[in-house]
Amino acid sequence: MKIAIAQINCMVGDIAGNAEKIIAYVAQAKMQGATLVVTPELSLCGYPPEDLLLRADFLNACDRTLHALAERFSGITVIVGHPHQVDGVCFNAASVLQDGEVLATYHKHALPNYAVFDEKRYFSPGSDALVFMHQGVNVGVLICADVWEPTPALRAKAAGAQLLVALNASPFHMEKQFTRIDKLRQRVSETELPIVYVNMVGGQDELVFDGASFVLNDKAELTHELPAFESALEMVDFHHAVPAPGVVAKPLALEASVYNALKLGLSDYIHKNGFPGVVLGMSGGIDSALTLAIAVDALGADKVHAVMMPSEFTADMSVNDAREMTGILGVKYSEIAIKPMFDEYLTALAPQFGSLAFDATEENLQARIRGMLLMAISNKFGSIVVTTGNKSEMAVGYCTLYGDMAGGFALLKDVPKTLVYQLANYRNTLSRAIPERIITRAPSAELRANQLDQDSLPPYDVLDGIIEAYVENDLGQPDIVALGYAPADVNRVIAMIDRNEYKRRQSPVGVRITHKSFGKDRRYPITARLAGFGKLN
Numbered sequence: 001m002k003i004a005i006a007q008i009n010c011m012v013g014d015i016a017g018n019a020e021k022i023i024a025y026v027a028q029a030k031m032q033g034a035t036l037v038v039t040p041e042l043s044l045c046g047y048p049p050e051d052l053l054l055r056a057d058f059l060n061a062c063d064r065t066l067h068a069l070a071e072r073f074s075g076i077t078v079i080v081g082h083p084h085q086v087d088g089v090c091f092n093a094a095s096v097l098q099d100g101e102v103l104a105t106y107h108k109h110a111l112p113n114y115a116v117f118d119e120k121r122y123f124s125p126g127s128d129a130l131v132f133m134h135q136g137v138n139v140g141v142l143i144c145a146d147v148w149e150p151t152p153a154l155r156a157k158a159a160g161a162q163l164l165v166a167l168n169a170s171p172f173h174m175e176k177q178f179t180r181i182d183k184l185r186q187r188v189s190e191t192e193l194p195i196v197y198v199n200m201v202g203g204q205d206e207l208v209f210d211g212a213s214f215v216l217n218d219k220a221e222l223t224h225e226l227p228a229f230e231s232a233l234e235m236v237d238f239h240h241a242v243p244a245p246g247v248v249a250k251p252l253a254l255e256a257s258v259y260n261a262l263k264l265g266l267s268d269y270i271h272k273n274g275f276p277g278v279v280l281g282m283s284g285g286i287d288s289a290l291t292l293a294i295a296v297d298a299l300g301a302d303k304v305h306a307v308m309m310p311s312e313f314t315a316d317m318s319v320n321d322a323r324e325m326t327g328i329l330g331v332k333y334s335e336i337a338i339k340p341m342f343d344e345y346l347t348a349l350a351p352q353f354g355s356l357a358f359d360a361t362e363e364n365l366q367a368r369i370r371g372m373l374l375m376a377i378s379n380k381f382g383s384i385v386v387t388t389g390n391k392s393e394m395a396v397g398y399c400t401l402y403g404d405m406a407g408g409f410a411l412l413k414d415v416p417k418t419l420v421y422q423l424a425n426y427r428n429t430l431s432r433a434i435p436e437r438i439i440t441r442a443p444s445a446e447l448r449a450n451q452l453d454q455d456s457l458p459p460y461d462v463l464d465g466i467i468e469a470y471v472e473n474d475l476g477q478p479d480i481v482a483l484g485y486a487p488a489d490v491n492r493v494i495a496m497i498d499r500n501e502y503k504r505r506q507s508p509v510g511v512r513i514t515h516k517s518f519g520k521d522r523r524y525p526i527t528a529r530l531a532g533f534g535k536l537n
Helices: 015-031 050-054 056-072 144-148 150-158 176-191 254-272 286-299 316-329 339-353 360-381 391-396 417-430 436-440 460-472 477-482 487-499 501-505
Strands: 002-007 036-038 077-086 089-098 101-107 131-134 137-143 163-168 195-199 201-204 207-210 214-216 222-225 232-239 278-282 304-308 332-335 384-387
Touching: 002 015, 002 195, 015 036, 015 056, 015 077, 015 232, 050 056, 056 077, 056 089, 056 101, 077 101, 077 163, 089 137, 101 137, 137 144, 137 150, 144 150, 144 163, 144 176, 150 176, 163 176, 176 195, 176 214, 201 254, 207 254, 222 232, 254 286, 254 417, 278 286, 278 316, 278 360, 286 304, 286 316, 286 417, 286 436, 304 316, 304 360, 316 332, 316 436, 339 360, 360 384, 391 417, 391 460, 391 487, 417 436, 417 460, 460 477, 460 487, 477 487, 487 501
Parallel strands: 002 036, 036 077, 137 163, 163 195, 278 304, 278 384, 304 332
Antiparallel strands: 002 232, 077 089, 089 101, 131 137, 195 214, 201 207, 214 222
16 A cells, blocks of 8 residues: 655645645656545645635535545545535535545544634534545544544544544644654554654745654654655555655754744745735844845745845944845845935924934834835835844834834744844855854844944843743743743833733734744733732732
């Protein structure tokens, strides 16, 4: 028996396009001798389809296309993920297609409703196992979260399964693959059955699906692992229900996995939404440098326009470093001095401001002039503005509404500043892209004379540690202080995070690389009094 793992990059809503991809993968698998092809979770409609699932016309189109697909396949069995409506009830389903017919349909049992998942909003849970005979082997079907708990796999075994196949749309975050393999090893230990784990690949708004599909034998040994962040088709040979040893992809280091996730997330966002390219503001700093490098690697230099907008506070080395880097990467580069525009704004506002001192108002005004210029270029030429701010800045509000936050995609939105430096150094191990001085100089917004980030923020290693504890791990102030952080720093950072929820709600979507990003993961109220949660003395 030869099973083909179809690690497909699906697009939400493109039912016809996804169907054509499935047909192409099946044809290739058939030529390579496969008798069974397994596609990812909801491969027919893409994941997550969200409120498209509330539309009758969408569900009807999925159903029509599924049956049309079945008619295209003969001499091979194909498992396709799709939404399935029965008597007005919608299920997350997988159907076995064989010789022109829908042989059987399985409904997902475990519906995740945490982090980025909202499946209980749309789907009802199934309860019946699905086991079908294929070349003398009883194959049990599971879908994604079904393998994160024992019961569905045990039900399949009780129904006679000798081999499990799991269809998945499991999004990436750092170290996620290790967790997946550990979970699946638990299922193998409980059932003593081998498992074929088929995962989706590709970017979908803030989510990136990393693929990295794999196979475990009945001893929980890894026999196959597909490359991460790539579409792929892999043949797995079985002797009865036992997978023969195959190719196991080399695991990616953390920096490499995050860099590839950011690259794939940006590439798919641009291409799937039909943008001709990107435009971004260069500052001579580390964030814009990393953003530029990823954009070039994801899209090609011809699709990237970098714009340097120096002010009277911009250091010469910032301009020189921006020129050097854009020259290395070969992108279109423009310089637009903003001092004349800044002076005009100050003149216009002078009757309002009078003798009030220069403060964050004037700093933000410069950022907003730059945002306006970038958006004008975007409007004129169609390229989307990619913002360059990182998670550390986004967390504490060290960013400007309608300024450096203005744009259509926030590439580094979930990347802490300390990781920005790691990724910049990693990128330079591939080839020289980022001038060393950009990496080693002290970070500055350069919105006033002699400004450094650390004038307004704790050191980034401290800041990022507190953000991780409070935002990603949901720890309270006493628990964070117990980790060794100074109470004054903890109180200050928590207050900034809470105060700036309104800003983050207005930021563009960006790639999720942690287990809790500022997106669907974290849904805090804007209007709230959070300090101490109303403790009485």
